[in-house]
Amino acid sequence: MSHITNEQRYTIYSMLNLGCTQSLIAKTINKDKSVVSRELKRNSDGRSGEYRHDLAQKKANIRHKEKPKKIYFTNEVKSNVDELLKEDYSPEQIVGTLKKQGKATVSVERIYQYVWLDKKQKGDLHLHLRNQGRKYRKRGAQKDQRGIIKDRVGIGQRPDIVEQRNRFGDLEVDLIIGRNHNQAMLTINDRAAGMLKISKIHSKESKVVSKAIVEELTDWLPYIKTITADNGKEFADHKFVAEQLGIDFYFARPYHSWERGSNENLNGLVRQYFKKSSDFKPITDEQVIAVENKLNNRPRKRYNYENPIFVMDKLLFNDKVAFMT
Numbered sequence: 001m002s003h004i005t006n007e008q009r010y011t012i013y014s015m016l017n018l019g020c021t022q023s024l025i026a027k028t029i030n031k032d033k034s035v036v037s038r039e040l041k042r043n044s045d046g047r048s049g050e051y052r053h054d055l056a057q058k059k060a061n062i063r064h065k066e067k068p069k070k071i072y073f074t075n076e077v078k079s080n081v082d083e084l085l086k087e088d089y090s091p092e093q094i095v096g097t098l099k100k101q102g103k104a105t106v107s108v109e110r111i112y113q114y115v116w117l118d119k120k121q122k123g124d125l126h127l128h129l130r131n132q133g134r135k136y137r138k139r140g141a142q143k144d145q146r147g148i149i150k151d152r153v154g155i156g157q158r159p160d161i162v163e164q165r166n167r168f169g170d171l172e173v174d175l176i177i178g179r180n181h182n183q184a185m186l187t188i189n190d191r192a193a194g195m196l197k198i199s200k201i202h203s204k205e206s207k208v209v210s211k212a213i214v215e216e217l218t219d220w221l222p223y224i225k226t227i228t229a230d231n232g233k234e235f236a237d238h239k240f241v242a243e244q245l246g247i248d249f250y251f252a253r254p255y256h257s258w259e260r261g262s263n264e265n266l267n268g269l270v271r272q273y274f275k276k277s278s279d280f281k282p283i284t285d286e287q288v289i290a291v292e293n294k295l296n297n298r299p300r301k302r303y304n305y306e307n308p309i310f311v312m313d314k315l316l317f318n319d320k321v322a323f324m325t
Contacts (some may be wrong), residue, residue: 004029004035006057008031009039010053011025011029012025012036013051015028022036022037042063043055043056043059073106073114074104077104080103081094081106082125085128088128091111091112092108093298093300093301095108096299096305097305099305100299130269131268131272149231149235149251150236152231153250154250154251155250155252155256157250158226158228158248162228165191165192168193168315169220169224169225170225170226171190171226171227172188172191172229172262173187173188173213173229174186174187174230174260174267175204176267176274176276177204177276178279178281179277179280181204183203184203185198185270185274185288186199186200186209186216187267188217188227193308194266194300194302195311195312196270196295196296198270198292199216200280200288204234206236207240210235210237210241213241214240214245221246224245224246225248226247227242227245227247227249228249228250228252228259229250229252230251230252230254273291274291295308
């Protein structure tokens, strides 16, 4: 390797002052004689011809800074990134997908820089990101007004196998509330596969919610084992759901949202399309189904960039296949 370090330049400088030959200097710093010769020609003082290690290092730094850099974020890469961004892929999903397809890509951070620069230039790429540049709002200090649900079974009694996420049928459920609390989006997800169901309901009243849960899960009925919810009063009719579906219903502890981490993350994806506290009335069932299909077909990092439909299929029909990273 012909690159010379600052320490080696100091050695060259010191040995020259002692009258050493270039051959001896080269042997001392473990370089070819031609490397030392080129170093003296390129980095000696242009007027006096004197070689000083500090001047040589300064000239080398300037030369390196002005050297043309290889461009990795080519127009082709940008075109692929733009296409996936407009499909609402996250930067991580973009990088994982392009690598899986054998295509050139850049880092996740570089894609974020590209999006923020586009935003500064009045572009709209940031609108396709999950949070569109907004920061999370802290909720830890809010007062809990939910009360206690009758006959609730806490998550501490849930079987340990649910936490392992290696089978299909352990679900999490939640609501995304619309404007004026008039309508809501019911979200149900499988903890292992990430499969998502979304349903628009006209009220968050517990009987409406419980009926909607049962109706949504009809096609998954042979595979469902457990459901976990938060402590909202909308899930007060949990016993009806458990009896109709023949499953066990559990409740996370208050202020322990990470106990339903999969659902919290997926709700964030859903809110990219159906904003929290926005008016859900104009939203059609067709729009809801389109978003559901889009998210279930989108690759996920935790599954090595396979999509939830693929993962569900493997869990149900080929449980020897591993895909989670």
